[in-house]
Amino acid sequence: MKIPRLNWPLWAGFLLSLFAFISYPFVFVWFPVTRDFPWANLLLFAVAASLVLLGIRRAFAHDRPNPKRSKGGGVILTTLSVAVFGFFVFMVFVLARQLPASTGHPQVGQKAPDFSLSDTNGKPVSLASLIATRDEKTQTTPKGVLLIFYRGYW
Amino acid sequence: MAKLEEVGIRPVAISVDSPEELRTLVQQAGYTFPFLSDPKAETIRRYDLLHAGAGIDGHDVARPAEFLVDSSGTVRWVNLTESYWVRARPEQVLEVAKTLE
Numbered sequence: 666m667k668i669p670r671l672n673w674p675l676w677a678g679f680l681l682s683l684f685a686f687i688s689y690p691f692v693f694v695w696f697p698v699t700r701d702f703p704w705a706n707l708l709l710f711a712v713a714a715s716l717v718l719l720g721i722r723r724a725f726a727h728d729r730p731n732p733k734r735s736k737g738g739g740v741i742l743t744t745l746s747v748a749v750f751g752f753f754v755f756m757v758f759v760l761a762r763q764l765p766a767s768t769g770h771p772q773v774g775q776k777a778p779d780f781s782l783s784d785t786n787g788k789p790v791s792l793a794s795l796i797a798t799r800d801e802k803t804q805t806t807p808k809g810v811l812l813i814f815y816r817g818y819w
Numbered sequence: 820m821a822k823l824e825e826v827g828i829r830p831v832a833i834s835v836d837s838p839e840e841l842r843t844l845v846q847q848a849g850y851t852f853p854f855l856s857d858p859k860a861e862t863i864r865r866y867d868l869l870h871a872g873a874g875i876d877g878h879d880v881a882r883p884a885e886f887l888v889d890s891s892g893t894v895r896w897v898n899l900t901e902s903y904w905v906r907a908r909p910e911q912v913l914e915v916a917k918t919l920e
Contacts, residue, residue, distance in 0.1 A: 784854065785871070792888070795831055808827035811828050811829065818844065
């Protein structure tokens with residue numbers, strides 16, 4: 666039997682591990698079910714790992730046409746795949762959780778500190794005005810204001 | 820977000836981005852609720868949400884957090900995430916919104 670030169674499980678495993686990494690911030694983060702715990706990505710990594718394992722076995726098989734190249738490629742792609750997985754774990758489970766503790770934030774039952782900040786037209790908007798301004802459509806004042814603090818596009 | 824507005828909750832986004840940056844963002848994403856700019860992080864500091872040096876170039880940003888404030892200006896619900904990938908879900912806010920007058 667002729668052995669194909671390309672070790673496809675190895676390459677597929679490596680490319681899948683890249684996809685498993687990239688798909689979190691670009692795809693799965695948009696759905697709370699796959700975002701809060703990245704199980705979909707971990708599943709993809711698991712499939713990628715089995716492909717890489719299959720690939721490395723092939724790479725070290727005795728009947729490869731070019732054993733040196735095959736083994737070298739196997740080691741490099743396996744290392745890269747492991748690195749991608751390691752970086753994913755670091756990004757999701759370590760880096761993203763390095764948030765400073767907040768002890769002085771307004772607690773439930775306390776008054777929210779008022780503020781006056783510029784909107785997109787440079788016009789100052791205060792919390793008091795957000796609470797008191799009527800909605801254009803319903804002509805009623807809101808029941809509540811949801812303040813969403815976010816990191817911004819830094 | 821539209822659901823929130825239906826039940827009378829006005830969402831407001833706050834970050835250190837400049838009004839110009841926010842305008843671009845709002846135009847691109849088509850958001851219909853206000854985006855406010857806190858470039859010196861004064862309000863962010865007052866709410867104790869400063870994440871010092873965490874922005875690109877090491878400038879200060881806000882750590883993600885959500886507060887639901889009722890019509891009397893009282894905080895009724897707080898959500899401080901443990902991970903910046905994970906944010907509050909609209910359903911959580913809708914649940915609290917039911918208890919507001």
